[in-house]
Amino acid sequence: MLEISNLTVGYGSITALHGISLNVERGSIVTLIGANGAGKSTTLRAASGLLKIRSGNIGFEGKQIANLPAHEIVAMGLAHVPEGRMIFSNLSVMENLRMGAYLRRDADGVRRDLDFVLQTFPRLSEREKQFAGTLSGGEQQMLAIGRALMSRPKCLMLDEPSLGIAPLLVKTIFEKIVEVNRDLGLTVLLVEQNANLALEISHYGYVLETGAVLFHDRSERLKLDPRVREAYLGA
Amino acid sequence: MNELLQQILNGLSLGAIYALIALGYTMVYGVLRFINFAHGDVFMVGAFSGLYLFRWLKPFFDGGRWLLAALVLLGAMLISATLGVLVEWLAYRPLREKPRLTVLITAIGVSLLLEYSAQLLFGAAPRGFPSLVEGGAIGGIGGLHASNVQVLVFLVSGALLFALRFIVMRTRIGLAMRALSLNPTAAALMGVNISVVISFTFGLGSALAAAGAIFYASLYQAIDPFMGVLPGLKAFVAAVLGGIGSLPGAALGGVILGVVETLVVGYSKELGIPPGYRDAVAFVILILILLFKPSGLLGKNHREKV
């Protein structure tokens, strides 16, 4: 569904990605793990059109999407929940969700998806009219994911959804990621520093280090790989 | 007492004009974090558009003076909106990724370009502006007087503020404007075409400035290529006073500034301030806000949780 090959991306004189390749199969949860500064967020930003690429290819459902403007990429069905959540703090929870459906014209479908999101994250439904900035970190993450779901994406890219969130809420959020993958058949590309959790719920994993893919394998095998256990699972 | 009320009434009509201009500054600041110093000159172009529209259309309207006024107003708004969109497209958009200072300097350049082009086209001497609506003072309640023009200013400004509020709070593009001003990256990820929203914002702000210009010209009955400089600066002060980026703030700041300025002139003897200092009022206010409340009256200082 999402195929990245030989992707090189830089910031000014810094090269952040040195020709990485990865493949996200339809219906799967694929995770991208790696230390700080490995280039995980850069990969997602390039895919969603926030960054221009230097070379390589990004294919989404067979079409080239590299260097397209971000609004065209989300219209094709690739949604990105960015690092730091980036909710609209001075808009209400409901307005944030409506922003997620910004490109949609099917009012009935939007209403149904809104119900679905509010059922999935009941905490949001209790806080519909509140300014999003007043939500807790975990609630903001739920909102960011719910907002992305409102675009009815085919593939959802999540950047560190566990960052700075109470463990209990992290558990809820990861359960929901599994749920939407299983029940809606939504393809997920999950960036995480919490490799334990990420490998637990994903089907396939890539390990990134200083802008290159170190190795990749099925998640249950990566979990057992001594190199991964030592560097990323704290074993 | 009555005189005070009369002064306040006069101040309100001037304030409504400042408010209309200030909204453009604050909206553009909201989406681009940049002060469009050419905004006052878009205002000026609105006034000249009004003058020429009036001349061309007048022969077709014998009796229907109000209809003529409405057409002049709408036409000037349309012309200024087009100009605002063009200025953004030609001058600011190519610099979108450049440092803000570069854009600011460009804006000053655009401002000078518009002023001197207007001088070339229309001459430097002030031109008379027709009173769009005939008729003198309407005797009001308790001996207060409002001229026809003032009544027009109040009604139409009120309607425009209402329409603007509707657009920003109730429409899809308004939601996109608010989202963009809060977080451009997130707005892009939601599918907002940022360039379209920025163009729309420039058009909207410029149209409001043109309405202000028609009112301003009708009140003072004279226009010139540099007429936008002072009202532009004052409206900028009004936007800062209200809290730059805040729409209600810009409206409130404009009204306060108009009233204070009119009162200072009206009571110059009592206050011991020569009336010639009227233009200094805005800048004294600017210094005071910057010293004591830089975020302005209704400005927000919300930070996103990280």
Ligand SMILES: Nc1ncnc2c1ncn2[C@@H]1O[C@H](COP(=O)(O)OP(=O)(O)OP(=O)(O)O)[C@@H](O)[C@H]1O
């Ligand atoms: N805006 C930027 N300007 C310059 N360099 C940047 C910028 N953003 C990221 N980088 C650099 O690019 C490299 C990859 O950064 P990236 O944010 O993709 O890492 P990451 O894997 O997401 O790390 P983290 O786990 O800390 O989020 C790093 O060396 C970083 O310093």
Ligand SMILES: [Mg+2]
């Ligand atoms: Mg990151």
